[in-house]
Amino acid sequence: MSCTNTPTPAAADLAVAVQIARRMLAAYGDSQVDGFDYPAAYGAVSEALRILVRAVDGETDAEKGSALVRIPGGDERCPAAHPEDPSPCVGPVAVTVLDAANAGLNGCEHHGARLLASLEGGRVYALPDAPEGAAIRTFKAADTTRPFPWINGPRLRPGQLSRAENRARGEQL
Structure with a gap:
C-alpha cells in the first residue's frame, strides 16, 4: 500500500x-x-x-x-441590498447594476435602483429572465432616489440629492 x-x-x-x-x-x-x-x-x-x-x-x-443572500436573523435579501439599508426586497432578482469599473451586483428592482442612485457612472441591465421593462423601471426609480437613501440627516449638497432634484435646481454634478 x-x-x-x-x-x-x-x-x-x-x-x-x-x-x-x-x-x-x-x-x-x-x-x-x-x-x-x-x-x-x-x-x-x-x-x-x-x-x-x-x-x-x-x-x-x-x-x-x-438568487437571494441569507443574512443573520434569517432574512433573505438580494445581493444589491446594502447591509445598512433596512428596506425589504420588492420582487424577484431582475437586474444587474454595474459601476464605472464594471463591478456589478444582481438585485431586485428596488435595491437595484437604490444602488444605482448611489453610484457615479453606474448602469443597469435586465437579467435574461427579468420581467419586461425591469431595467427601465429601475433606471427611472434611481433618477428620483437620493444616494444612500437609508442615511438620515439634512441633504443640501448636490451630491446628496437625487439626479432629478439636481436637474430641477439647475445644478450639475
Missing part, C-alpha cells in the same frame, strides 16, 4: 477557496471602504463566500435556484 499526499477533490477545492478568500480579505477586508468601492468589495467578498460554501457544503443557494 502506497501513501500519497494527493489531496481529495473536496480538500483541493477548499484550499483554493481559502486562498481566494484570503486575497479578497486582503483587498477588501478594511471596513473603511469608500462608498463608491462598496459594490466591488461586496461582490468580491460574496464570491469568496460562495466558493467557500460550495467547497464545504457542495452547493450554494444560487445553485439551488435562489
Whole structure:
C-alpha cells in the first residue's frame, strides 16, 4: 500500500477557496471602504463566500435556484441590498447594476435602483429572465432616489440629492 499526499477533490477545492478568500480579505477586508468601492468589495467578498460554501457544503443557494443572500436573523435579501439599508426586497432578482469599473451586483428592482442612485457612472441591465421593462423601471426609480437613501440627516449638497432634484435646481454634478 502506497501513501500519497494527493489531496481529495473536496480538500483541493477548499484550499483554493481559502486562498481566494484570503486575497479578497486582503483587498477588501478594511471596513473603511469608500462608498463608491462598496459594490466591488461586496461582490468580491460574496464570491469568496460562495466558493467557500460550495467547497464545504457542495452547493450554494444560487445553485439551488435562489438568487437571494441569507443574512443573520434569517432574512433573505438580494445581493444589491446594502447591509445598512433596512428596506425589504420588492420582487424577484431582475437586474444587474454595474459601476464605472464594471463591478456589478444582481438585485431586485428596488435595491437595484437604490444602488444605482448611489453610484457615479453606474448602469443597469435586465437579467435574461427579468420581467419586461425591469431595467427601465429601475433606471427611472434611481433618477428620483437620493444616494444612500437609508442615511438620515439634512441633504443640501448636490451630491446628496437625487439626479432629478439636481436637474430641477439647475445644478450639475
